Amino acid sequence: MIVWLAQGFGIGRIPFAPGTFGSAVGLLWFITLLATKNLWFYLAGTAIGIGLSVWLCGAAERILKQTDPSSIVLDEIVAVPVCFLSWVAREWFRQGQLPALEVFFNARTWYITLITFALFRLFDIMKPWPIRQSQRLPGGWGVTIDDLLASVYVALLTLIVVR
Numbered sequence: 001m002i003v004w005l006a007q008g009f010g011i012g013r014i015p016f017a018p019g020t021f022g023s024a025v026g027l028l029w030f031i032t033l034l035a036t037k038n039l040w041f042y043l044a045g046t047a048i049g050i051g052l053s054v055w056l057c058g059a060a061e062r063i064l065k066q067t068d069p070s071s072i073v074l075d076e077i078v079a080v081p082v083c084f085l086s087w088v089a090r091e092w093f094r095q096g097q098l099p100a101l102e103v104f105f106n107a108r109t110w111y112i113t114l115i116t117f118a119l120f121r122l123f124d125i126m127k128p129w130p131i132r133q134s135q136r137l138p139g140g141w142g143v144t145i146d147d148l149l150a151s152v153y154v155a156l157l158t159l160i161v162v163r
Helices: 002-006 018-035 039-064 074-083 085-095 110-126 139-161
Strands: none
Touching (some): 002 039, 018 039, 039 074, 039 085, 039 139, 074 085, 074 139, 085 139, 110 139
């Protein structure tokens, strides 16, 4: 059960681009958090997801006897909502409520959502400083923090791009 969860409900077993498929599931997690229409639930769900990722990914590493195997994608899944955090916060400050799903998936903004997703994948793959170095952290911390840092880079870029 632990490995299955860390592998993103089995999606990480796809033999090619498991991180990209895991990130796609992360978009579903982002949509689920938005659907609550509650900022505090969004933030709590994101934080709890990150905490669970640290624990489950570390346990899965021990079970699989591998360091950060590519099949573990829960770290990508839980990091995706962080990519959108600055955009979500901007909309929340403007309207006083969590933005509707349509804000991210309409004719005017869908490409920004796609670029956000692609940038996350790019930073996760290229691992600029200090992302690569964060992988040296022990256990699930090393697995999860690199994706979290990649998502923070993306969130900071969206501060510039999204108006």
